[in-house]
Amino acid sequence: MDQPKQEDDYGYGLFPERNQAKHKKGSITERIFTFNHKCRFMLQYAVDASPYAKLLLSAMKNSGCQVFKDRHFACEDCDGTVSGGFDATSSQIVLCQNNIHKQSHMNRVVTHELIHAFDHCRAHVDWFNNYRHLACSEIRAANLSGDCAFSTEVARFHFGLKKHHQECVRGRALRSILAVRKISKEEAEKIVDEVFDSCFNDHAPFGRIPHSTKDAKFAYRHYESRDRYNANI
Numbered sequence: 001m002d003q004p005k006q007e008d009d010y011g012y013g014l015f016p017e018r019n020q021a022k023h024k025k026g027s028i029t030e031r032i033f034t035f036n037h038k039c040r041f042m043l044q045y046a047v048d049a050s051p052y053a054k055l056l057l058s059a060m061k062n063s064g065c066q067v068f069k070d071r072h073f074a075c076e077d078c079d080g081t082v083s084g085g086f087d088a089t090s091s092q093i094v095l096c097q098n099n100i101h102k103q104s105h106m107n108r109v110v111t112h113e114l115i116h117a118f119d120h121c122r123a124h125v126d127w128f129n130n131y132r133h134l135a136c137s138e139i140r141a142a143n144l145s146g147d148c149a150f151s152t153e154v155a156r157f158h159f160g161l162k163k164h165h166q167e168c169v170r171g172r173a174l175r176s177i178l179a180v181r182k183i184s185k186e187e188a189e190k191i192v193d194e195v196f197d198s199c200f201n202d203h204a205p206f207g208r209i210p211h212s213t214k215d216a217k218f219a220y221r222h223y224e225s226r227d228r229y230n231a232n233i
C-alpha cells in the first residue's frame with residue numbers, strides 16, 4: 001500500500017524548475033529577476049526576524065543540520081498555487097517566487113518547510129515510500145507553522161472554536177499529501193487518521209503549539225535560555 005505507483009512524479013511536476021538544466025531566456029528573464037530578488041529579500045527577512053524560523057534554524061543547528069541560506073533555499077517559479085516544497089533528495093527548500101507576495105505568507109511558508117527539514121534531519125524520514133512519515137510531517141507542519149493560526153483562519157472567513165484548529169490541520173495535511181502523491185482521498189484520509197494523534201501532539205522543537213507570533217517568540221526565548229542552561233552543566 002505504501003509503494004508509490006509507477007507514474008508518481010512525487011510532486012516534481014509542481015516545481016518545473018527542479019531538475020532543469022538552465023532557465024529560459026528572453027522576455028520573461030526580467031520578470032523572473034524581479035520576483036527572484038523580492039523572494040530572496042523576503043526570505044532573508046523571515047530568517048532574521050521570524051521567531052518560528054529562528055527557533056527551527058537554531059534547533060537544526062543543535063542537531064547537527066545547519067541550514068545555509070544559499071545552499072538550502074531556492075526561489076523558483078512553481079505551477080498552480082503551490083507556495084513551497086521540501087526537496088528531500090537535495091535537502092532544499094523551494095520557495096515559489098511567483099506565488100508568494102507578502103512577507104507574512106513568506107514567513108509561514110519558510111516555517112512550514114523548515115518543519116519538514118527539521119523532521120528530515122532528526123528522523124530519517126522515508127518521504128517516498130512511507131506515506132505515514134509524509135503524513136506525520138504534514139500534520140506537524142500544518143499544526144506548528146501558523147498555517148492554521150487563528151488570524152489566518154479568520155482571514156479565510158472560517159470563524160471557529162478550539163476543535164476547528166485540529167480540523168484545519170487535518171484538512172491541510174490531506175491536501176498537501178494529495179498534491180504530491182497519486183493516492184485516493186480515502187487512502188490519504190485513512191493514513192492521516194492513523195497517525196494524527198501522535199503527530200499532532202508532537203510539538204518539537206516548539207514545546208507547545210505556537211498559536212501566534214507572540215507564542216513563537218516566547219517559545220524561541222525559552223528554547224534559547226534552555227540552551228544556555230544546558231551549556232552550564
Ligand SMILES: [Zn+2]
Nearest residue numbers: 112138141176
Ligand atoms: Zn508540507
